[in-house]
Amino acid sequence: xxxxxxxxxxxxxxxxxxxxxxxxxxxxxxxxxxxxxxxxxxxxxxxxxxxxxxxxxxxxxxxxxxxxxxxxxxxxxxxxxxxxxxxxxxxxxxxxxxxxxxxxxxxxxxxxxxxxxxxxxxxxxxxxxxxxxxxxxxxxxxxxxxxxxxxxxxxxxxxxxxxxxxxxxxxxxxxxxxxxxxxxxxxxxxxxxxxxxxxxxxxxxxxxxxxxxxxxxxxxxxxxxxxxxxxxxxxxxxxxxxxxxxxxxxxxxxxxxxxxxxxxxxxxxxxxxxxxxxxxxxxxxxxxxxxxxxxxxxxxxxxxxxxxxxxxxxxxxxxxxxxxxxxxxxxxxxxxxxxxxxxxxxxxxxxxxxxxxxx
Numbered sequence: 001x002x003x004x005x006x007x008x009x010x011x012x013x014x015x016x017x018x019x020x021x022x023x024x025x026x027x028x029x030x031x032x033x034x035x036x037x038x039x040x041x042x043x044x045x046x047x048x049x050x051x052x053x054x055x056x057x058x059x060x061x062x063x064x065x066x067x068x069x070x071x072x073x074x075x076x077x078x079x080x081x082x083x084x085x086x087x088x089x090x091x092x093x094x095x096x097x098x099x100x101x102x103x104x105x106x107x108x109x110x111x112x113x114x115x116x117x118x119x120x121x122x123x124x125x126x127x128x129x130x131x132x133x134x135x136x137x138x139x140x141x142x143x144x145x146x147x148x149x150x151x152x153x154x155x156x157x158x159x160x161x162x163x164x165x166x167x168x169x170x171x172x173x174x175x176x177x178x179x180x181x182x183x184x185x186x187x188x189x190x191x192x193x194x195x196x197x198x199x200x201x202x203x204x205x206x207x208x209x210x211x212x213x214x215x216x217x218x219x220x221x222x223x224x225x226x227x228x229x230x231x232x233x234x235x236x237x238x239x240x241x242x243x244x245x246x247x248x249x250x251x252x253x254x255x256x257x258x259x260x261x262x263x264x265x266x267x268x269x270x271x272x273x274x275x276x277x278x279x280x281x282x283x284x285x286x287x288x289x290x291x292x293x294x295x296x297x298x299x300x301x302x303x304x305x306x307x308x309x310x311x312x313x314x315x316x317x318x319x320x321x322x323x324x325x326x327x328x329x330x331x332x333x334x335x336x337x338x339x340x341x342x343x344x345x346x347x348x349x350x351x352x353x354x355x356x357x358x359x
Contacts, residue, residue, distance in 0.1 A: 018150040019214045020250075024085045025152060028215060028252035028274045028295050030327035036320060036357035037084035038350050039154070041256075042336030043077035044089045047343055050076050060105040061097060064090050067140040074144055078151055081347045085152045085215070088141065088208065092158025092219055093166060095204040096197070098133040100125050101167065109171065116170040118182070123193055126167070129200040131207050141211030152215060154254075155208030159220035160197040160238040167193070176225045183234050194238040202245045209249045217254040217276070218242060220267070224259025231263050236270055243271030254297055258335055264289040279334025283322035295328030300349075302333045305341050309348070316349055320357050331357070 019025070023037035045051055051073055055063055063069055073089040093111045097103055102114040117123055131138070144153050165179045166172070173179070183190045205216050223235060243253050255267050256276030268275050268290045275294055277286045279301035286296060304315045316331075323329030331353045337346065 017145070017212070017214075019145070019148065019152040022084070022150060022152040022214060024154075024330060025214055025252060027328040027330050028254070030293075030295055032359075033328075034359055035354045036323065036329050036331045038331040038353040039083040039085040039087065040077070040081075040333050040337050040346060041087070043081065043083060043346070044073045044087065045337065046339035047337050047341040047346070048076055048080065049343075050080075060091060060107075061094070064094050065136050067136050067143055070136075070140040071143040071147060074140075074153070075147060077346075078148070080343060081350050083350055085154050086144065086148055087154040087217070088137075088144070088156060088213070090137065090156070092156075092163065092221075094137070095129050095134065095157065095200050096126065096163055096167065099129045099200050100127045103166075106171075111166050112171045113167055113169075116178075117167045117193060118178070120189055120192075123189065123196065126193075126196055126200075128196075129203045131203065134204060134207055137204070138207050138211045141208055141213055145212035153213045154215045154217055155205060155211075155213035156217040156219060157201045157204050157208075157242075159218050159223065159235075159242070159255075159257075160194040160201060161223050161226075161235045162219065162221045163197045163201070164190075164193050165222050167197075173222075176222060180225075183230070187234070190234060191238075194235070195241070198238040198241040202242045205242070205246060206249075209246065209251055213251060215252045215254060216246065216249075217256060218272075220255070220257040220260075223257040223263060223267070226263065228262050228266060231266050236266055239267075239270040247271065252295075254330075256297065261286075265291075268294055274328070274330065276332070277334065283319065283329070284325040285322075287325045290326075292327065294326075295330065296323060296326040297330040297332050298323075299332065299334040302335055302338050302341070305333075305338070305345050305349070309345075312345065312349065313352060316352050317356055320353065 023033045026033050070089050074086050078086050106112050168179045252273040254274040255272035261281045275290045277298040
């Protein structure tokens with residue numbers, strides 16, 4: 001066992017922390033819970049007026065580097081909605097920005113990379129991540145753990161494929177054409193890039209685990225662009241490196257992607273304890289692909305939240321019923337909260353989940 005793993009175990013699995021026995025962690029482990037835990041992807045963000053107020057005039061990457069601001073934004077949905085978990089306010093490109101990549105996050109667009117990675121020489125600009133590069137993340141996590149008490153904090157990172165796509169394309173892409181061109185045409189360069197990103201991602205998550213997060217989520221936002229065969233050949237080994245690298249960390253590992261119905265079996269095989277399912281696949285259907293030993297997370301369509309309350313209520317109850325097929329179910333949306341979502345509706349959904357799933 002390497003020293004890093006030992007350190008993580010000491011800070012997460014064996015610490016005297018009530019959050020380690022929270023509803024979220026218990027559901028992720030398939031253990032009995034009095035009601036289904038609920039949190040929302042992108043719950044800390046643009047749907048909240050208090051978020052827009054504290055973020056006003058502060059660029060996204062700069063906001064991610066301010067521990068006290070990170071803590072405040074992370075806590076806002078816990079205070080307002082009464083969700084069963086907080087998720088660290090950050091961005092998936094933070095670790096690559098600190099590992100030598102010149103980028104910025106353009107409002108309304110997303111990450112924009114000044115010099116995309118297209119050659120072996122370009123790859124050399126992406127250096128290993130040292131924990132001191134993201135010391136502000138460690139500070140923010142420790143602040144939050146102290147503030148949250150028994151409420152668990154979820155850490156997160158972007159998966160190698162999604163990060164590679166941003167770095168190769170230079171920003172968001174609908175076709176991922178340049179990404180796939182490297183995959184198919186220069187597989188050695190592709191695997192070298194993803195291997196480096198896997199190490200960066202693993203170190204980024206280790207920093208969060210040592211700080212005290214109770215669970216981690218690996219986001220592979222763009223993996224749905226791949227076939228099962230291509231995922232297994234080009235992506236699975238690198239995501240597995242990240243997830244299995246945290247196997248001794250003592251925290252549940254959640255794996256999530258969008259449009260990944262064809263990949264659910266492979267994503268589960270990558271080493272997840274919990275597989276997040278987007279709104280396109282019913283949870284009971286997903287279970288047949290994921291297997292009976294893993295919990296599921298999801299999966300209300302974020303757009304349902306704009307419907308009349310009776311419709312929202314019906315759909316929430318449907319998701320809860322489908323989730324009963326799993327050994328553990330964490331209620332969530334099938335993707336992130338949309339910016340124009342009424343915060344009061346989210347609060348009502350939390351109450352409904354708690355009441356309707358009470359055992």
